[in-house]
Amino acid sequence: MSKAVDMSVTLAGVTLRSPVIAASGTFGYGVEFEDIIAMEKIGGFVTKGLSREPMAGNQAPRIIETAAGMINAIGLQNMGVRAFVNEKMPHLQRMAGAVVIANVFGFTMEDCVEVIRVLNDAPGIAMYELNASCPNTSHGGMVFGTDPELLGDLVEATKKVATRPLMVKLSPNVTSIAAMARVAEAAGADAVSLVNTFLSLAIDVETRRPRIANVTGGLSGPAIKPIAVRMVHEVWRAVKIPVVGMGGIVRAEDAVEFLLAGATAVEVGTASYADPRAVEVISTGLRRWCGAHGVEAVRELTGAMAR
């Protein structure tokens, strides 16, 4: 029998059993997947974006299917950080093997700082992912992620209060994502994750109306994968902190591609809509792929693209 593959990776001081993580907004608060996924077989999961106060999100339709992807404009509907800590965290702590990464969102810098303060007091969270990149809210979100000065200020302010590693999720809706990653790194980010969704528009030609009530939404899924892989590679070359890659991963080979481009770990989002077990299937598939290709430790793949 071939040797067992070492699937562990270390991300900003946190050791994960697998580099495959469920992406924010596509895995609820984690508890919904308790009977669907074996948590010990995946690296962890990122919660839906948590804000200071509960948010109702945008009007429907908020999700549509496109060629090889989907457009969403959920508008960060969530129960609010306090309800998450009180109602979901106790359950998550009892869930064997669950590694929780809390996704943080705010309309202002003070909002983000406050969300992190509340999370700091909750035991059982491994890391924070700061969403500086949501395209679906009228202010906050993408505004932070597309203005280098604001991004630097936001990362500095949140890093100052965070008692756990801070990963900053970058927007692909910029001219140079590598430059934004450098800003995040200089401001103290422990890791960066990318990409969030691409700002997009789909029109119903019969009614001539936008297919999403919010007019624009964020494109995700296989349609964005080659752009996301290119961006991960650019960012990996530009910074020293670890890079977490995502965008259109639906099978193990897609994850391998992101790792070769420079990612230390990957997140899987839209694929969970087609198959709720996708994250586990991809994690197990990645282990098998490594075994079949003589890769003894998955971390050997990071940045190993041949040129």
Ligand SMILES: Cc1cc2nc3c(=O)[nH]c(=O)nc-3n(C[C@H](O)[C@H](O)[C@H](O)COP(=O)(O)O)c2cc1C
């Ligand atoms: C329905 C939906 C909701 C999302 N909500 C969030 C969110 O709350 N916070 C966040 O940082 N990213 C959010 N995202 C972005 C994903 O985490 C991920 O960055 C993006 O979809 C690209 O990966 P994918 O192609 O594997 O889906 C959301 C994506 C989708 C499809």
